[in-house]
Amino acid sequence: MLIAEPLQRAIDELSKLPSIGKKTAQRLALHLLKSDKDAVESLVDAISALKNDLCFCEVCFNLSVEEKCDICKSPKRDHSVVCVVEEISDVIAIEKTNEYNGAYHVLGGVLNPLSDITPDKLHIGELIKRIESGGINEIILALNPDAEGDATSLYLTKILKEYPVKVSRIARGLPIGGDLEFADPATIGRAFSGRIQL
Amino acid sequence: MLIAEPLQRAIDELSKLPSIGKKTAQRLALHLLKSDKDAVESLVDAISALKNDLCFCEVCFNLSVEEKCDICKSPKRDHSVVCVVEEISDVIAIEKTNEYNGAYHVLGGVLNPLSDITPDKLHIGELIKRIESGGINEIILALNPDAEGDATSLYLTKILKEYPVKVSRIARGLPIGGDLEFADPATIGRAFSGRIQL
Structure with a gap:
């Protein structure tokens, strides 16, 4: 050929x-x-x-052209709320909604003992330091709703209990535009257990 | 964002x-x-x-790193047979079969009056010159089996009648591994009219 x-x-x-x-x-x-x-x-x-031209923000590990990323530098954002995500692509996905006005913290992955990803391989220590240096009231966990994401959320929740911050997790349920008939049992189960009073 | x-x-x-x-x-x-x-x-x-690093072969307009492409330079190929194709990707597709051992001529498109692609926009003149300079016995037309490809084949056949070369067109019929039940009527029709005696 x-x-x-x-x-x-x-x-x-x-x-x-x-x-x-x-x-x-x-x-x-x-x-x-x-x-x-x-x-x-x-x-x-x-x-x-x-x-x-790109590096990682020294505060939140999001992508940045300088030491601090645009989000961390912005005076318009609420820096007392920090959303914890797995990857940079999650920051992009959340930014696209225009619904969130706080800061971020990119873990760089999720706990996975089988792949030898232990807490010290993620940016968890840096998150603790950010909380200890003050000014943060709420941590929103926005990890993927799978086994590793849930395990990491649980681990973080346990650690963060020692600090004076509110810890929340983004809601699970039926996706908007989804069809109850075609939703999987786990999602429907979560939608029921997470129902809110009207 | x-x-x-x-x-x-x-x-x-x-x-x-x-x-x-x-x-x-x-x-x-x-x-x-x-x-x-x-x-x-x-x-x-x-x-x-x-x-x-790439340019077009001055003989056949295939891709090349030098003035003449590897196929045109190869002493192992039969340069008395020239296969006329539309695009470089067609040369690659034919080369992958390992069934053809002749030379090529890339037209650079097919006739399409609506898109203002007239014979002078294609490498037809260069094909004629190649034939006139001698050594070519057969021209195999391997254009796509669609309206523009057929029109171009017809045009080339008429022009090439004046030259002492054999002109053939690659066969049409059921594709190998295809299913007669799902073949379109035009393909089945061509398969019947092009049947060969066993």
């Missing part, structure tokens, strides 16, 4: 990305080949900038 | 690629952020090389 080496290399590199198979990688590579030079350069610059 | 600017730019650039939406672009960008620097650099290099 005689594919020009640079094309084959681009296909191989692109197919290393998640959800991109060999066929899609080939389509992307041939698309880039046909695109004009400026478009390809701005893509390359943007990808390089990801590694070169 | 407070997403760090370099991340937002990478998401925007990645989502310009075909079949990549905003959600996938965000996933890819966050994946690249987490990848180590070497992996990101080799991706960036591979994409840049696509534009910098």
